[in-house]
Amino acid sequence: xxxxxxxxTERTEPVGxxxxxxxxxxGIRVLTxxxxxxxxxxxxxxxxxxxxxxxxxxxxxxxxxxxxxxxSGINVLIAAYQAVTAADGWLRLAAPTDSVARVLQLVGVDxxxxxxxxxxxxxxx
Numbered sequence: 001x002x003x004x005x006x007x008x009t010e011r012t013e014p015v016g017x018x019x020x021x022x023x024x025x026x027g028i029r030v031l032t033x034x035x036x037x038x039x040x041x042x043x044x045x046x047x048x049x050x051x052x053x054x055x056x057x058x059x060x061x062x063x064x065x066x067x068x069x070x071x072s073g074i075n076v077l078i079a080a081y082q083a084v085t086a087a088d089g090w091l092r093l094a095a096p097t098d099s100v101a102r103v104l105q106l107v108g109v110d111x112x113x114x115x116x117x118x119x120x121x122x123x124x125x
Contacts, residue, residue: 037073
């Protein structure tokens with residue numbers, strides 16, 4: 001990331017193995033996730049993806065450090081995608097690990113939500 005482009009940072013404490021760091025780059029909210037997304041951590045992700053009252057939200061979820069994701073994570077991502085598009089915004093996924101990419105492909109989320117191999121590509125798309 002270029003110096004001076006980050007405008008805001010919010011970090012949440014890991015809950016059951018998930019860390020979420022929220023930053024903003026050129027008006028795009030970037031959520032950097034690390035750890036596991038499951039039934040114990042999905043509420044934390046849901047809160048981080050909340051867009052109520054936001055017009056035209058633009059969000060990139062960096063999944064490069066996610067080691068595991070179950071159906072709870074899939075459900076949160078789909079609900080967030082629906083909320084973001086209803087608010088005339090977009091949601092993109094970046095750099096999913098091989099195991100997470102496989103889950104996204106198996107259930108077809110990669111056909112619904114744009115997936116990019118790197119954070120930079122997701123930001124530039």
